[in-house]
Amino acid sequence: MSVVWYKDARAASPEESQPEVIRRHLPEMLEGIERGDVVAVKFHPGEWGNTTHVRPIVIRAVVDVLKELGARPFLTESTTLYGGMRFNGPELIEVASANGFNLASMGAPFVVADGLRGDDGVSIPVGGSEIDEIEVASACAKCDYMVVVSHAKGHPASGYGGAIKHLGMGCLTKAGKRKVHEVCIPSVDEDLCTGCRKCIQMCPWGAISIHPESKRAVIDPQRCAGELSCQSACAFGAIVEPEGSRERMQVRLGEAAVGPIRALKRRIFYINWAYELTAGCDCFAYSDAPFVEDVGMLFSQDPVALDRATIDLVNKSTFLHDYAHANVQKERLSTIWDISPYIHLESAERLGAGSSLYTLEEI
Known part of the structure; x- marks a missing residue:
């Protein structure tokens, strides 16, 4: 059973602000980081026009903790499979900078995880029922350690996007992403x-x-x-x-998530930022109103446990606006896109990515 640390969304003093919670508690949670380690801070900088992605101040707090531990952190994200403003390396850097993520503001450089054209990666065996191996973005496969900061939210293809979605899509090259998505042609x-x-x-x-x-x-x-x-x-x-393609895609998504985990020999820590939970993902070039009240921040060394705990807390929260009808249902998140958010978690768990059993410790 895995431990998930949790800080709710309420704050009554500066000491309970999001960056202060990170600076106070993250050092004691991280394990195995050595002085001089090159550490990737993997996050989604948001599409241009999206305003509900993880805030720069949150990522900066993570960077500051890593630097205090003697590590050499860098920010990273991979290029997209769809057309837009993050399809290649220069565009991705430009959007990240415009959204507040650059060397001057973060105190760490931004590195495109999969290179100029999205083809810089390492093939990692996963041995899944749908995927034998997956191409992991180079920066996510060759760093010494990685901290994955995910914005918990809805997603039209997977129902929910968090740590497993981040591993099984955000940490891949274009070829890796294509392998996950090709069942949806x-x-x-x-x-x-x-x-x-x-x-x-x-x-x-x-x-x-x-x-x-x-x-x-x-x-x-x-x-x-x-x-x-x-x-x-x-x-x-x-x-x-194709009929059933989104379910198959989720199975592949969970199997692909094992790639970065094996590449780094589990030297990964995970944070779920569960604020401004929108129905759409941060790849949308706009931000709708959140569908649920803020949940808070969750931390774990186990991505499956972290996502399961996040979903459970979301399902216990009050749904808002057009989604208020879901408040009478137990599995509320499933109603947003009419697809189960558990398929990719169960797929990742079957290959040893983590456990759905967890204990929640409030901090």
């Missing part, structure tokens, strides 16, 4: 397609074209990465993913 319903070309404009892989005779969109499965940004762009519901 969609088809086109010609009866619904209008040939508007919006899906073509959205696809960064050149996988969609207009058939010369039918004048309807056609998807090339050899080019498609399965990340479904085309589906989001279609106003007519013409982009159809």
